[in-house]
Amino acid sequence: MSEDLLTLLYRQTLTLNFPFTPDLLDRVTDFCPDGTFQQLLDPRTALGALPVVWRASYNELEPERAILVCLAMRNVLRPGPAVVGTRFAGLRWDATFFHVHLYLAGSLQQYATEQMARGRSRLVRPMLEEAIRCWEIVEPDADRLLAPTSKARRIWRGKRGVTRLYLARNTRQPFELLRGARTDLEYAEAADDHSPGHYTFLLEVLTRLSDDPAELPMLWEAADALIERAAPRVVGSSRWLVTLGEHRLKRAQSPYGHPADGLDVQSASALYRQLCTDLVAADEQSREAKVVLGRAALHYAKVMKLAGGADDEAVMLLREARDVLTACLDDDPADTGGEVDVQEISSARVTGMLGEVALRLHSLTRVQHHLTEAISWLETASQDPHAPDNVHGLLGEAYLRRARTGSEKDLRTALEYKARARDVGDSNPGNFSVSAAGHFQLWRKTGAPQEFSTAVDLAVAAWELDPQWPWPLMQLAEFAAAGARKGIPAGPPQESATPELEEEGHADPKGSEVRRAVREGDQARLYQEAAWTAVHAQPFRQEVLGGRSETFVLDDPQRLLSATLVLKPTSRAEAEAERDHLASLRQYLRNTGAPGWMLLPVPLAMVELPRDWPTSRDPAPDTALASRRAVGRSLAAAIADAYEGRSGQPLASVSQAIRYLARIHVWATEMSGLRPGQAPATTSNAYERVADDLTKRAGRLGVPDANACAARWRSVTPSALPPVPGRDAHAENWLVTDNGRMVALDLEPHGHLPLLYEVAQLVEDHAALDLKDSDWPERVALCQLYLDELAHLGYPVTVAHADVLPAYQSFALVRALFLMEHLSETAAADSAVSTGSRRWAQRRLFHAHALLERCEETAAAPGLRDLAGELRGFLDG
Numbered sequence: 025m026s027e028d029l030l031t032l033l034y035r036q037t038l039t040l041n042f043p044f045t046p047d048l049l050d051r052v053t054d055f056c057p058d059g060t061f062q063q064l065l066d067p068r069t070a071l072g073a074l075p076v077v078w079r080a081s082y083n084e085l086e087p088e089r090a091i092l093v094c095l096a097m098r099n100v101l102r103p104g105p106a107v108v109g110t111r112f113a114g115l116r117w118d119a120t121f122f123h124v125h126l127y128l129a130g131s132l133q134q135y136a137t138e139q140m141a142r143g144r145s146r147l148v149r150p151m152l153e154e155a156i157r158c159w160e161i162v163e164p165d166a167d168r169l170l171a172p173t174s175k176a177r178r179i180w181r182g183k184r185g186v187t188r189l190y191l192a193r194n195t196r197q198p199f200e201l202l203r204g205a206r207t208d209l210e211y212a213e214a215a216d217d218h219s220p221g222h223y224t225f226l227l228e229v230l231t232r233l234s235d236d237p238a239e240l241p242m243l244w245e246a247a248d249a250l251i252e253r254a255a256p257r258v259v260g261s262s263r264w265l266v267t268l269g270e271h272r273l274k275r276a277q278s279p280y281g282h283p284a285d286g287l288d289v290q291s292a293s294a295l296y297r298q299l300c301t302d303l304v305a306a307d308e309q310s311r312e313a314k315v316v317l318g319r320a321a322l323h324y325a326k327v328m329k330l331a332g333g334a335d336d337e338a339v340m341l342l343r344e345a346r347d348v349l350t351a352c353l354d355d356d357p358a359d360t361g362g363e364v365d366v367q368e369i370s371s372a373r374v375t376g377m378l379g380e381v382a383l384r385l386h387s388l389t390r391v392q393h394h395l396t397e398a399i400s401w402l403e404t405a406s407q408d409p410h411a412p413d414n415v416h417g418l419l420g421e422a423y424l425r426r427a428r429t430g431s432e433k434d435l436r437t438a439l440e441y442k443a444r445a446r447d448v449g450d451s452n453p454g455n456f457s458v459s460a461a462g463h464f465q466l467w468r469k470t471g472a473p474q475e476f477s478t479a480v481d482l483a484v485a486a487w488e489l490d491p492q493w494p495w496p497l498m499q500l501a502e503f504a505a506a507g508a509r510k511g512i513p514a515g516p517p518q519e520s521a522t523p524e525l526e527e528e529g530h531a532d533p534k535g536s537e538v539r540r541a542v543r544e545g546d547q548a549r550l551y552q553e554a555a556w557t558a559v560h561a562q563p564f565r566q567e568v569l570g571g572r573s574e575t576f577v578l579d580d581p582q583r584l585l586s587a588t589l590v591l592k593p594t595s596r597a598e599a600e601a602e603r604d605h606l607a608s609l610r611q612y613l614r615n616t617g618a619p620g621w622m623l624l625p626v627p628l629a630m631v632e633l634p635r636d637w638p639t640s641r642d643p644a645p646d647t648a649l650a651s652r653r654a655v656g657r658s659l660a661a662a663i664a665d666a667y668e669g670r671s672g673q674p675l676a677s678v679s680q681a682i683r684y685l686a687r688i689h690v691w692a693t694e695m696s697g698l699r700p701g702q703a704p705a706t707t708s709n710a711y712e713r714v715a716d717d718l719t720k721r722a723g724r725l726g727v728p729d730a731n732a733c734a735a736r737w738r739s740v741t742p743s744a745l746p747p748v749p750g751r752d753a754h755a756e757n758w759l760v761t762d763n764g765r766m767v768a769l770d771l772e773p774h775g776h777l778p779l780l781y782e783v784a785q786l787v788e789d790h791a792a793l794d795l796k797d798s799d800w801p802e803r804v805a806l807c808q809l810y811l812d813e814l815a816h817l818g819y820p821v822t823v824a825h826a827d828v829l830p831a832y833q834s835f836a837l838v839r840a841l842f843l844m845e846h847l848s849e850t851a852a853a854d855s856a857v858s859t860g861s862r863r864w865a866q867r868r869l870f871h872a873h874a875l876l877e878r879c880e881e882t883a884a885a886p887g888l889r890d891l892a893g894e895l896r897g898f899l900d901g
Contacts, residue, residue: 029065029099036095040132040154041147041449044092052089056080061096070100075113078120082127087135094128122162122169126180129158133183140190143373143412147449149194152187159184182212186225192232194452196490199236205229220261223254227264231271247271262316265302269295269320293337296324296344314352315374321345322381339388339668345381349374372408375401376415383422389665390762398422417445417455424462432469438462456486457496464503479503480542484535491534494557498589500542501550508545551628554589555650559631576648587652590625593633593645602649603627605771612691616817621765622684625653653769656761660790663755664864667791675802678792680766681758682783682806685751686813688768689782692749693819710747710776711738718838721845727898733891740887741834742827750774753782755790779821780828783810784835789843790864791871795878803836804829830884837879837892843872844899873900 037044053061056077063073074097081093101108101124105117132155136148159180170177185208192198192205209226230247233239251268258264273295299320303313325341352374379401386394402419405411423438442459460482467475480503487496541549558576576591594602610624628650639645659681665671715734722730751757752774759767783806786792793799807828814821847865876899879892 040150052092087131090131097124122165125158125161129155133187142410146413178212178215181208185209202233220258224264224267227267231274266320318345318349342385349378370410372405372410376405376412416441453486453489456482494554497554501547504542504545505547555629555631559648590651591648593648596647599630599647599649623765623767625651627651654761654767656759658756659758660755662760663790663792677760682810683813686810689748690817690819710778721841724845740885742831745779747776750777753786781835788836788839795874833883840872840875
């Protein structure tokens with residue numbers, strides 16, 4: 025036997041991540057008659073053995089042995105007919121070479137599919153890519169060498185379409201692959217492939233293609249036609265139902281068209297419930313169906329989070345996934361419904377998903393026991409030979425989060441798991457980025473220069489793997505700032521303040537420039553590059569931070585850095601004005617000795633927007649203001665966590681926001697050179713602005729004679745409170761960091777409003793305080809906190825104590841009407857209403873009705889009690 029050919033075969037399988045074991049070699053050798061496989065590996069006897077091996081093995085072997093046989097035969101045939109001969113032992117070289125590649129491609133695709141079902145998706149990419157190369161060899165001769173009626177025509181095109189889809193799932197620029205997959209699958213259908221799997225794969229292709237605006241709106245018509253013709257052929261298919269749900273959700277979220285069924289962006293839970301109903305209707309009670317439900321709930325939770333930070337709905341779906349998957353562990357693994365490979369739903373697969381669910385729950389809720397559960401589930405899964413291939417990477421993330429409490433042991437464990445994930449083929453840029461963050465943390469703990477260099481190397485590698493992903497550049501900017509600082513306890517030793525970063529072996533000049541910027545501490549340049557990348561790459565994520573502005577945030581799902589990147593599309597003039605406002609307020613905070621927890625975004629750069637930037641604004645924005653801001657969650661989300669028992673009461677954070685609001689009001693007043701009460705707007709004008717808004721809201725709610733209602737409100741409201749500049753102070757415009765600091769967002773001016781009006785807005789719009797008998801005094805205390813802050817800043821406002829509660833209650837009534845109208849079904853159907861502002865809508869609406877009831881029962885002013893009672897009688901009736 026030739027060592028050279030055997031070594032060649034081994035190297036080929038190693039490149040494909042295909043396990044070439046002695047046992048496999050023995051099984052292939054035993055199958056082939058009379059030792060002919062050994063002869064096939066010997067150049068002296070290979071041609072004579074090839075026909076025997078081929079006739080014995082063609083379409084007779086399972087994928088594992090077929091791959092080895094086909095690779096060996098291809099090595100013999102590759103020199104070409106000039107060497108091998110056009111005919112030998114009754115075989116033609118061209119036909120044999122063609123069919124060897126056809127058989128090899130199909131076997132690689134089938135084996136890779138089996139491995140993906142075991143959760144090893146990242147390992148099989150080289151096999152899938154090799155299958156595509158085989159089909160490229162097959163395609164030019166397919167019409168000549170396959171009979172017109174041959175099923176092989178349909179089969180190989182369908183398999184290639186599915187393979188392209190598999191590759192597209194893990195490709196950041198997938199559209200070319202998806203368009204090829206669509207062509208192949210439509211060819212297969214025209215050639216009579218009407219299986220449920222075919223329709224499921226094709227619908228997924230169309231759904232993923234919808235991310236390319238160039239495909240819309242015609243793509244929706246193609247999808248509608250596909251769904252219609254698939255209907256009689258996919259009855260009872262759980263996979264079809266999940267894919268259909270994903271399609272509906274993606275379509276509902278599309279800014280390029282409205283779904284025929286009227287779904288909106290918050291319909292993921294409704295789609296999940298529909299899936300449950302459909303599976304029951306299909307009499308699907310198998311373990312596979314439960315796994316499908318659990319996986320669907322997990323998937324929808326991911327989609328909802330990416331669609332706009334709808335944390336509450338994502339948490340609900342994750343809890344549903346946890347309950348369903350936990351129940352799966354109690355079932356017999358062999359009970360799969362009769363047709364599914366047991367390995368696809370093995371206990372290791374289910375346990376791995378449970379670990380991911382717990383890890384995502386921890387990201388959203390910050391509840392520590394979810395992290396403990398995640399580590400437990402994932403470590404259990406990692407011990408199983410059928411463990412999914414993402415287990416090590418997820419374990420690394422889990423330990424990295426636990427290491428935030430200060431454990432160096434957990435940090436090193438995290439990095440070991442992340443390195444193991446890379447060793448087994450995880451080339452996801454996210455893995456490199458998370459690993460970089462871990463080594464950076466270790467450098468800060470130990471001061472070891474090599475840890476800093478490793479962190480930079482991994483972050484640069486993440487960026488090189490995907491230059492259109494701006495996140496690694498954000499990391500490198502933070503690394504640059506830390507490495508450039510001198511004399512800090514977490515810094516490197518003085519003699520090596522910034523560890524030398526090797527440039528040898530990094531031929532990419534762009535990579536060298538990035539490394540040089542880190543070495544020189546050029547944080548601004550790296551942020552500029554990150555901003556430019558984010559703007560000019562495909563939009564990475566949209567999250568409505570407040571109001572109706574289109575604001576893009578580079579999310580930090582692992583919470584690895586202290587700051588993230590925000591892009592606000594606007595006009596050049598507005599960007600310059602906001603930059604100047606932020607600079608002015610920051611200087612004011614310094615000058616007045618503001619507490620260290622009062623934070624602001626930091627403007628970094630103004631980036632010209634591409635002409636095709638997607639927007640609904642007219643005129644379209646031409647500039648993006650790129651800013652760095654601390655990582656955190658909105659005050660609205662913190663309030664929701666308290667209501668749902670996931671955290672303590674938010675009074676401390678609300679109090680901080682109240683004090684910060686007072687400071688912003690004084691700054692805005694000073695900007696105009698005036699003092700409170702001396703603003704350009706008169707007191708009457710400020711009150712009239714609120715009365716006009718009440719008229720508008722009441723009218724939309726159908727309240728009879730809304731103008732008279734507003735006039736009555738004006739007559740019973742204390743009128744001596746001076747005007748202050750408005751800033752839209754609702755709870756979504758404040759960000760709370762992990763260490764309790766507060767970031768003020770959206771500082772655009774909003775006219776003038778009566779003193780204390782925005783205090784009521786901040787407290788009531790997201791139900792920051794319960795409505796109990798004791799809660800009017802709590803609200804009065806918050807008003808006094810605001811007034812005390814004004815006095816501390818040298819701007820005392822004379823407000824009679826007896827006017828504070830009546831004024832607050834009157835403003836609270838206006839906010840209750842605002843919530844009822846803003847969150848009504850009519851407003852929700854208006855695409856101009858911010859999706860973010862409608863989060864937690866049911867709880868907020870309940871609070872609005874309760875607030876109106878409390879005003880009727882306990883308002884200090886009798887006239888306000890009467891007005892609230894009349895409004896309740898109409899609105900609740």
